Amino acid sequence: DAGVIQSPRHEVTEMGQEVTLRCKPISGHDYLFWYRQTMMRGLELLIYFNNNVPIDDSGMPEDRFSAKMPNASFSTLKIQPSEPRDSAVYFCASRLTGQGAALHFGNGTRLTVT
Amino acid sequence: AQSVAQPEDQVNVAEGNPLTVKCTYSVSGNPYLFWYVQYPNRGLQFLLKYITGDNLVKGSYGFEAEFNKSQTSFHLKKPSALVSDSALYFCAVRENQAGTALIFGKGTTLSVSS
Numbered sequence: 001d002a003g004v005i006q007s008p009r010h011e012v013t014e015m016g017q018e019v020t021l022r023c024k025p026i027s028g029h030d031y032l033f034w035y036r037q038t039m040m041r042g043l044e045l046l047i048y049f050n051n052n053v054p055i056d057d058s059g060m061p062e063d064r065f066s067a068k069m070p071n072a073s074f075s076t077l078k079i080q081p082s083e084p085r086d087s088a089v090y091f092c093a094s095r096l097t098g099q100g101a102a103l104h105f106g107n108g109t110r111l112t113v114t
Numbered sequence: 115a116q117s118v119a120q121p122e123d124q125v126n127v128a129e130g131n132p133l134t135v136k137c138t139y140s141v142s143g144n145p146y147l148f149w150y151v152q153y154p155n156r157g158l159q160f161l162l163k164y165i166t167g168d169n170l171v172k173g174s175y176g177f178e179a180e181f182n183k184s185q186t187s188f189h190l191k192k193p194s195a196l197v198s199d200s201a202l203y204f205c206a207v208r209e210n211q212a213g214t215a216l217i218f219g220k221g222t223t224l225s226v227s228s
Contacts, residue, residue: 004157033215033216035218042218042219042220042221043158043204043218043220043221045215045216045217048215055215056215091157091158093157093158099146099165100146100163100165102148102160102163103148103150103158103160103216104160105150105157105158105159106157107155107156107157108156108157
């Protein structure tokens with residue numbers, strides 16, 4: 001099992017540019033989550049999907065953020081246009097349906113917007 | 115709304131001594147409770163969980179946690195700390211119903227000195 005795979009590991013971009021973060025969940029997992037981690041705010045839930053359908057996007061900070069899950073093995077988080085305050089580590093996680101199923105995290109994408 | 119509080123930003127303990135990392139939660143209904151650990155530049159790793167049953171749950175690397183419903187707490191413990199246990203620890207909760215997302219505390223940095 002390769003685990004949750006995120007790419008890129010690091011992204012440095014200039015303010016105003018579009019950024020796309022990618023995630024491949026563990027095969028067979030039907031929930032996928034995007035979290036953002038910063039020193040000030042800790043781990044924040046941005047959005048999550050069940051069977052490729054967005055369930056709750058109330059954590060998405062602004063309209064500049066969007067997420068898609070076109071199929072069971074791929075999801076993207078896009079920021080357009082990016083701003084310096086978007087700098088953070090973005091994590092993707094997946095899990096199975098089921099009582100108390102644990103989340104499995106990727107290694108994250110460290111985004112720096114200058 | 116569900117929430118998690120980790121009252122200590124940092125816990126310092128000497129190697130070989132017992133350690134406790136505190137967590138309290140708020141959730142309507144019965145909770146699913148989790149502990150995760152994060153090492154530098156890595157994603158979160160699952161340690162243990164409480165779903166139902168015995169209030170004392172055992173997890174990876176010798177860690178255990180005790181669920182206390184009356185105090186709404188789920189403290190993480192280990193009888194004898196190792197230097198290699200030094201990391202960032204997160205407590206998390208979600209409601210005992212289908213389709214809910216995990217909400218994380220702000221994390222506690224554990225530092226074990228030799």
